[in-house]
Amino acid sequence: MLFNSFEFALFLPVVFLLYWFVFKKNFRVQNILILAASYFFYSLWDWRFLFLIIGSTVVDYFVGILIDKYSEDKKRQKAWLWVSVLFNISLLGFFKYYNFFVDSFMDMTELFGYTIKSSWTLNIILPVGISFYTFQTMSYSLDIYYKRIKPTKDFLSFATFVAFFPQLVAGPIERASNLLTQITSERHFKYQQTKEGLRLILWGLFKKVVIADSLAPMVDDIFTNYGDYSGSTLILGVTMFSFQVYGDFSGYSDIAIGTSKLFGFELMSNFKFPNFSRNVAEYWQRWHVSLSTWFRHYVYIPLGGSRVSKLLSVRNICVIFLISGFWHGANWTFIFWGAFHALAYIPVFLMGRNTIYKNSVVAQNTIIPNLKEFGQLILTFGIVTFSRIFFRSDTLTDSFAYIDRIFTNFEFTPYEHPLGGNMTTYYLLILVFVIYEYLIRRDERNPFKFKHRIVRVAIYTAIVISMFVFYDDNAQRAFIYFQF
Amino acid sequence: MLKLFKVLALYAIYGLIVGEIIVRVFGLTSDIPQRTITSDHIQKYIPNQSGGWSDGDHEWQVNERGWAGPLPDSFDNLITIVGDSFIENLMNPDECHQSYFLKQNFPKQNFLEAARSGVTFIESFEITKHLDSLQPKYHIICLNDYNIKESISNIEAQSDITQFNTEKQEFVYGKMKAPFAKKILYSWKFMYYLYNRFPINFNKTDDVPKVDTYAIPYLEQYNKEFRSLLDYVAANYTIEDKILVLKPTATKELAALLESYGFKVVLLDDHGEDWTFGYDAHWNCYGHEEASKQITKALKSLNL
Numbered sequence: 001m002l003f004n005s006f007e008f009a010l011f012l013p014v015v016f017l018l019y020w021f022v023f024k025k026n027f028r029v030q031n032i033l034i035l036a037a038s039y040f041f042y043s044l045w046d047w048r049f050l051f052l053i054i055g056s057t058v059v060d061y062f063v064g065i066l067i068d069k070y071s072e073d074k075k076r077q078k079a080w081l082w083v084s085v086l087f088n089i090s091l092l093g094f095f096k097y098y099n100f101f102v103d104s105f106m107d108m109t110e111l112f113g114y115t116i117k118s119s120w121t122l123n124i125i126l127p128v129g130i131s132f133y134t135f136q137t138m139s140y141s142l143d144i145y146y147k148r149i150k151p152t153k154d155f156l157s158f159a160t161f162v163a164f165f166p167q168l169v170a171g172p173i174e175r176a177s178n179l180l181t182q183i184t185s186e187r188h189f190k191y192q193q194t195k196e197g198l199r200l201i202l203w204g205l206f207k208k209v210v211i212a213d214s215l216a217p218m219v220d221d222i223f224t225n226y227g228d229y230s231g232s233t234l235i236l237g238v239t240m241f242s243f244q245v246y247g248d249f250s251g252y253s254d255i256a257i258g259t260s261k262l263f264g265f266e267l268m269s270n271f272k273f274p275n276f277s278r279n280v281a282e283y284w285q286r287w288h289v290s291l292s293t294w295f296r297h298y299v300y301i302p303l304g305g306s307r308v309s310k311l312l313s314v315r316n317i318c319v320i321f322l323i324s325g326f327w328h329g330a331n332w333t334f335i336f337w338g339a340f341h342a343l344a345y346i347p348v349f350l351m352g353r354n355t356i357y358k359n360s361v362v363a364q365n366t367i368i369p370n371l372k373e374f375g376q377l378i379l380t381f382g383i384v385t386f387s388r389i390f391f392r393s394d395t396l397t398d399s400f401a402y403i404d405r406i407f408t409n410f411e412f413t414p415y416e417h418p419l420g421g422n423m424t425t426y427y428l429l430i431l432v433f434v435i436y437e438y439l440i441r442r443d444e445r446n447p448f449k450f451k452h453r454i455v456r457v458a459i460y461t462a463i464v465i466s467m468f469v470f471y472d473d474n475a476q477r478a479f480i481y482f483q484f
Numbered sequence: 485m486l487k488l489f490k491v492l493a494l495y496a497i498y499g500l501i502v503g504e505i506i507v508r509v510f511g512l513t514s515d516i517p518q519r520t521i522t523s524d525h526i527q528k529y530i531p532n533q534s535g536g537w538s539d540g541d542h543e544w545q546v547n548e549r550g551w552a553g554p555l556p557d558s559f560d561n562l563i564t565i566v567g568d569s570f571i572e573n574l575m576n577p578d579e580c581h582q583s584y585f586l587k588q589n590f591p592k593q594n595f596l597e598a599a600r601s602g603v604t605f606i607e608s609f610e611i612t613k614h615l616d617s618l619q620p621k622y623h624i625i626c627l628n629d630y631n632i633k634e635s636i637s638n639i640e641a642q643s644d645i646t647q648f649n650t651e652k653q654e655f656v657y658g659k660m661k662a663p664f665a666k667k668i669l670y671s672w673k674f675m676y677y678l679y680n681r682f683p684i685n686f687n688k689t690d691d692v693p694k695v696d697t698y699a700i701p702y703l704e705q706y707n708k709e710f711r712s713l714l715d716y717v718a719a720n721y722t723i724e725d726k727i728l729v730l731k732p733t734a735t736k737e738l739a740a741l742l743e744s745y746g747f748k749v750v751l752l753d754d755h756g757e758d759w760t761f762g763y764d765a766h767w768n769c770y771g772h773e774e775a776s777k778q779i780t781k782a783l784k785s786l787n788l
Contacts, residue, residue: 195491471682
């Protein structure tokens, strides 16, 4: 069930009304509803994979209790932590990476003249959201191990935390200290929170339906037939992909956060206008925040973070970017994408500029950015967009051929929409989107923060009309990050 | 919570008003003619309606006899053209109708179109009976495979079309399906726009079979019923004045079977060309003109 589907438009109000009117007795009863709705939501993809979620839930629930129980016995405590980590990594390893490792091994043996039967690879379907919920449950065990939280004894609440449908399949990857705490507390209907939730849902739908899905046919066309296009078109293709993937994933996150608000939950922000980052470090403080902070808290800092020597810090940066790339998919393209970001991040880190923009936005006290900031925005956007050639290409060979063609076949040629659309419409759409996001760049949780109601209503109207215009019911597209 | 519902209701009302204005101003939906059922169970349109087609500049009209398109100048030397939405042809202007093209080729004859979207094979014969009072020389019946299949299959499920129960040898006449809802939907243009724009399809299966591949299986599947239907038609209708025009997607086997019952059959051939609109499965003006050329050839062989 996709957020941008008719089924979800029916499902959400029904669960909302049941939640606040029928299951309103206490939070435990509400949790039963949320859990049932979450399992139903997930089972519409493939009910068999529910057993994986339930398995992950059971293992981490008991492991959490045991880690806490043996807090005085470090050896046993660590052993139980490894049970959780290995179980979740094994799930990921089998369903997501098994074929990758087998293929890579076969390729390697072929280099030495041996051929291994291709029957070693399996026809495995990737369970949707597995990378997200396994990381979420692992963080629970890790937080107990690091004594950041105490384990819950309430299995139902824990199961709700793991399977919470708004963020189950593509995040934000929540921490128990935030979400589980709310799940085990009373929730009360708040008009303001619901209003904010509905606004975020509207904004998220706009980003998905109007920005991401309308750019998708052009991106697909250019990346599929890159050998037929000039350098300028290839740059256009990857630039559009940059907006597509941003609209798609941040749109999903907005809908997830907005939906959670309808039920009285506050999820962490996942996107903070990354297109207005002044360097790559700031970009990673604004893009997929829940994953970046996951790697920071559970990999980078345990490895020593930046409190060790520069050399070790650089190693740590490389490690988290390579793992981050690999997390996105079992393909060398993602590993190269991660490595590229590590290379872009390290100079910023060595110059000590990796945290200087942590608490500010571009043009903090002015209306428009100064020339230096403008240059920084363009450079950062350019670096990030360039890296997405690896992210979007099917193979490394395609990535390098794409890049090669940009440089060796560079000429300005007009691009024609593959379905006959007017390209000017899409250029204007991107321009208006960028300007609007710039205007609201200070608060990612409130995309319609305008003083006058009439302005807000006009924007709502424009957004809804644009969704009608751009929605293509023949090409209802799943969210890109579902594949991860 | 009450405040939330009030605000949502206000926005819903605002949305419906703005939506209705936009849909009407920009002509985003086609007008659909309203139907009626005659005493002899023929579903036709309420006479003298007109409306717009969203993907064209023309205006369709329903004539005083309740059929789409203009009436001929006279009913002398009349040839009727009976069929489904292809002949009804709301999506093209009058100059792209079969009656117009055939009149160009046969100036001494008059052509009356009597078509309605969803007509079945058996219903088209009932329509010819309905039109016999005008004493036409011929009835051209324009059909596709599914018009025949729909006459005899899923009798219970398709209450809005006229069918024939071959077991009981009786008609199951079509009823108006949700007439009140349809009336609202056709008048409330924004709602109709939403209905068309976001079709609700719970089972997600493509229930319209690929017409060029299913003819033989269904002829085999419904062989007994189909022959029973043709036997009934042969026994109860005049065969000699009927010319069956099969659309290009029909098969030669079907044409041969119909010929074996004594019908004059014209199997249209699009020679691999696309006769349809890009956005719609119906014939465009070129398709109609090409079809009319092949029908003309068949009519000329009758020494008209």
